[in-house]
C-alpha cells in the first residue's frame with residue numbers, strides 16, 4: 001500500500017517509505033492515558049491521521065503504535081527484532097510463564113513445532129464433534145422466553161469446548177466453574193496491572209490477593225489434569241495427548257513446567273478470546289435482523305433443526321462470512337505489544353533496543369481507507385469478488401507472521417458451528433433499553449448484553 005503522506009523538504013520521506021508522528025493532546029505526567037481510558041475507541045481510530053508509526057505516551061512511557069498494514073506486516077514477520085514483550089506480555093508472563101503466546105523468540109520455534117500437531121487439520125473433525133456435544137449441552141438447557149446474559153453463555157460454551165478438546169476427560173462441574181472463575185480473575189488482574197504502578201501490585205489488597213489465589217489455583221487445576229492417575233500416553237484425540245507425547249520425545253521434549261505453561265496458555269486463550277467473539281456474534285444476530293433472517297435460512301437448509309457438524313462447514317458460507325466480519329468489527333485482541341531486541345530503524349525513526357511497539361487490530365479494521373464504511377456490519381464484504389479489493393495485510397484478528405494465532409482454524413470452526421446451531425434452534429431478541437458498547441478490558445467484550453431466547457423447535 002502507498003503511504004498517505006507527501007514528502008517535503010522539511011519532512012523527507014524515510015528510506016522505508018513510511019512516516020512517523022506523534023499523537024496530539026498529550027498531558028504532562030499522564031501523557032495520553034486520559035484519552036485512552038475515557039475515549040479509547042475514537043482515540044485509537046484517530047491515530048492513523050498522524051502517521052504510519054505514531055507515538056503515544058502512557059504516562060512517562062512511549063509506545064509506538066503501528067498504524068499501517070504493510071508496516072505492521074514488516075514488523076510481525078521480523079519476530080527476532082520485534083520480539084514478544086512490552087507491558088501486556090510482561091504482565092501476561094506472570095500467568096502464562098513460557099507459554100507459546102508470550103515466550104521470547106529464542107524459545108518460540110521449538111515450542112511451536114512441538115505443539116503444532118495438536119492443530120493439524122486432520123484433528124479438526126474430532127474437535128468439531130466435541131464442540132457439537134458442548135453446544136448441545138448449553139443451548140438445550142435454555143428455556144423458551146428465557147433472558148440470557150450473552151457473555152456468560154459464550155463463556156460457558158467456550159469453557160466446555162476448551163476443556164473437552166484439550167483434556168478429553170471432563171472436569172466435574174464444580175472444578176469447571178472454578179476454572180472459569182480463575183480465568184476471569186486472572187485476565188482482569190492482568191489488565192488492571194497494566195494500568196497501575198508496579199509498586200501497588202505487591203500490596204495485600206483484596207484484588208491482588210484474589211489475583212494471586214486465582215493464578216495459583218489455575219496452575220494447580222492444570223497440574224492435576226496433567227498428572228491425573230491412570231492418564232496414559234496414548235492419543236485420546238485431545239490436545240493434551242499431543243503435549244504429553246511432546247513431553248516424552250527425547251532430549252528436545254518439553255519440561256513439565258513448559259507443559260503446564262502451554263496448557264494454561266491454551267486454556268486462557270481458548271476461553272477468553274473465543275467467548276468474546278461468540279458474545280459479539282450473538283449481539284450482531286440481534287442487531288441486524290435482515291442478516292439474521294438470511295442466516296436462519298442457511299441454517300434451515302443445511303441443518304434442518306439439528307446441531308451443526310464438521311461436514312456441514314463447507315456449506316455454511318454466510319455463517320463463515322458472518323464470523324469473519326464479527327472479528328473485523330470486534331477483534332477480541334484489540335492491542336498487542338512488541339519489544340525491540342536490537343537497535344533498528346522504522347518509519348524514519350531510530351528505535352533503540354527496549355523500545356515498545358504496539359499494534360491494534362481494532363485500529364486497522366476501522367480505517368475507512370482500508371474497509372469501506374468500517375462501522376457497518378457487512379458480512380458480504382467477504383464475498384470473493386468484493387474481498388479481492390481489501391488490502392492484503394489489513395485484516396489481522398489473528399495477527400500475522402511466525403507468531404500468528406495457532407488456534408485460528410479451530411476458532412473459525414467453533415464460532416461457525418455455534419452460530420449456525422443457535423440460529424437453527426433459537427430465535428434471539430435483544431432486551432429493550434440496553435446500549436451495547438465495547439468495554440475496555442484485556443479482550444474486547446460487550447459491556448452489557450442480555451438477550452431473550454425463543455425456541456424455533458415446534
Ligand code: HEM
Nearest residue numbers: 100101269270273274277336397398399403405406407411
Ligand atoms: C476468537 C478467537 C481468537 C483470537 C481473536 C485470537 C487472536 C490471537 C492473536 C491476535 C494472536 C497473536 C498475538 C500477537 O501478535 O502478539 C494469537 C496468538 C496465539 N493464540 Fe490465539 N486467538 C483466538 C483463539 C485462540 C485459541 C482457541 C487458541 C488455542 C486453543 C489460541 C492460541 C494462541 C496461541 C498459542 C498463540 C501464540 C502463537 C505463537 O506465538 O506461536 N488462540 N491469537
